[in-house]
Amino acid sequence: MQLSKFTDYALRVLMHLAAADGQQMTTRQIAEMHDAPYNHLAKVTQWLVKDGCVTSNRGRSGGIQLAKAPEEINIGVLVRKLESQYALVECLRPDGGTCKLTPECGLSNALIIAQNAFFTALEEVTLADLTTKNPGMPQLLGQLLHDSELN
Incomplete structure (x- = not known):
């Protein structure tokens, strides 16, 4: 990502x-x-x-x-807000995109899980962890x- x-x-x-x-x-x-x-x-x-x-x-x-x-500033929450408007792949766009594989593709579900894991990992980090604690x-x-x- x-x-x-x-x-x-x-x-x-x-x-x-x-x-x-x-x-x-x-x-x-x-x-x-x-x-x-x-x-x-x-x-x-x-x-x-x-x-x-x-x-x-x-x-x-x-x-x-x-x-x-x-x-008090959670990096994961912030990044999720900013990045949720961008789809990792075409089929995850709000309009569904035009990929012909979408009806049977398992990739989109795997990517959703991976993206959520990414945001969840960042939710363990605060701005203080990046700056004042560094x-x-x-x-x-x-x-x-x-x-x-x-x-």
Whole structure:
């Protein structure tokens, strides 16, 4: 299974905010650190705000920050929300796709089981597990921020 770029960026934004330890960051800062398109990251940030993981403050001293403690943000729940709109294979699309094997195929059921196992495994992980409980991550993210400010 491959995560969408949207999900990848959502996880990166959350990791940066967790490492910022309550300090605001801007979407532009995070985009620059990852050489990511600002407009795409802005859409990701909007989704995270709408989902309640992030708060956004407008204005000159505005920015984004976590709306919840890192321990309260479940990675599996988040990834399931973001990735449930994408079918692993054509026959799992809401319209059923056009695969001729669908009526008798056992693959779709096996893939559904595998996908659920993937999400279930991620439900054991919180944002804190990825960041604050990982001693090297805050330092690495801090270095990325420092490097981006020099450029």
